[in-house]
Amino acid sequence: MEHETKQPKAPEPFRFRTQVHLRELTGLKAKNIKELLYHVKTVPGSVIYHHTHHFLQQHQFLSPEPPNDFAYWVTEALNETKLGERLASINICDFSSIRAIRDQIAGIIENYLSSSKGSLKEANEGEEFHLMKSVSFVFPTPYAASTLEEFRNALKKISIHSLYFHIFEARLRLESSSNDFTSWFELIGENELARKMLKLDPYTHTMERLREKLIRFIEDRLSKIAKSESTTGVLPSEKRES
């Protein structure tokens, strides 16, 4: 049973937005690592963004930790497993800008090229790496929340694209180390929730799992609030909660 609690109320409601992508091809392709490196260094940021992020949405049910396209191609098409592993282990969560991700990928490939003495492996015909980008469309949804409870309810209803937008897109495209949910939790004084959210590595969860986890964080917090109200009538402080 859900009941009225003295939850902190936001001065402005959190308005959920969502985002969908349309993929745009560049016509550029690479058939070996050298060509890939050239493109990684020169293509627009939206291309790097696409190849490091689209897996999250498109194959999100496949595995909780999808590789980026570069790692996948280098491993599967070129059979360069060592380089593939290094590229796959890039923790995208550590970077707050596309530029930084691009530099990291280019750096890894450059190091590999300078240390490997063998000749360049070529992809078979039809297995070249095709560079593309995403055009993002951002639009409002009817969901908004002024309290934690409303926030939790909305989280249950929004699409995974909306979830994706507030967690991933905000962080990278807006070049911020935080994400929209964390910022809002801070705004309403829910610093512990904000901390938990920030600590979560969203790249190692499927989108549905991420949704579940977030809902659980909030529900834990809500039941603490309810419990504390029923015993003391006072909201539990951040310190006591942690």
Place this chain on the structure above:
Amino acid sequence: MAGLKDYEPVAGPQVIEELRFIAEKTQGLQVQNINSTAVGGGVAEILNRMVPLLQELGVNARWDVIKGGERFFKVTKKFHNALHGKNEDIQPDDFTAFLETGEANRRTMELGGDVIFVHDPQPITLIQEKEQKKAKWLWRCHIDVSNPDQKVWSFLRPFIDRYDGSVFSAPAFSQELPIRQFLIPPSIDPLSDKNKELSESVIGEVLNRFGLDPEKPMVTQISRFDYLKDPLGVIDAFEMVQRRVDCQLVLAGGEATDDPESTEVLMKVRDRASANPDIHVLAIPSGSDIEINALQRASSVVVQKSIKEGFGLTVSEALWKGRPTVASAVGGITLQITHKYSGLLCHSIEGAAHAIKQLLQNPDYGKKLGENGREHIRQNFLLTRHLRDYLLLFLSLFHEGDVIHL
């Protein structure tokens, strides 16, 4: 005919809700689709469903078909093959015939609206009306042009280059072009007769009608009788399998009205199959959707051993039905099948035979692949995703930049 609401149980309510949001921004937009055939083939099939759904979403969509004689369609078939990389004898008068029909259509066809959406090469020359019509022009290429015959491609290029944008079905089909290129794979309609759930009795009745043994494992390829679908290669692979496993092969397909070559291929296939009573060659009229659906559902393994493939929607259809599938690693098929995860990919007749045998002998493995395949199709290749991409495509013609706030 099914409306948007009917897709909710299959695609999910959030997907439909999202479509309605986006469509608020495309209300009243006039979109004219133009292709070369009203029936037969994947393009007509998609437009048949897409146009009414776009209309339900408030887009003023229409669909017109260009006219052409036998000579024209013979040439466009040659173009089609050549764009797929096949060696074709194309003479200067073929180009002339193509241009003449294009010109005749340009004179007679009523063009208009905000977006003129031209499908495939047949109506491509309509772009010459661009100066007269204040519309955005899109060219939608449904063909695998990853390695096109240069003679035909360079003939088409001046027309392509004048469009405002182009659409391709798979990343490998893109070329360096001066215009924007969007990636929009096609889709299947989960509620159509070809893909909806069928009762056991309907399936049994279809098997009975075609004289198929319901007890014998069935290997099936559904496709037009076309060299690019390699039906003879399928027979070779099947006969390799047959040495080890008792099974039957079904090669079933109809004829598209813009494809005069299929009669010739069908004859050759019948001839090749005549000595083997376990091979059933079924030329069924186009529109026999329930029959196709039943054949796919009754199959132990579905094969799509194409040499080239625009996209390969028959693979999506089979996966959607949870069928273990063996398909060539060409064109859009690699977008649908992740090898050993949602099906098996092959590169040769021997490879196909090996994969078919593996699936016939390990039904549990096949079942798992089929389940994964169905989920992949649900997420990425249903009509609802396709509709969304088209709405976004139209919007992108009227907005600049990589991030568009609606």
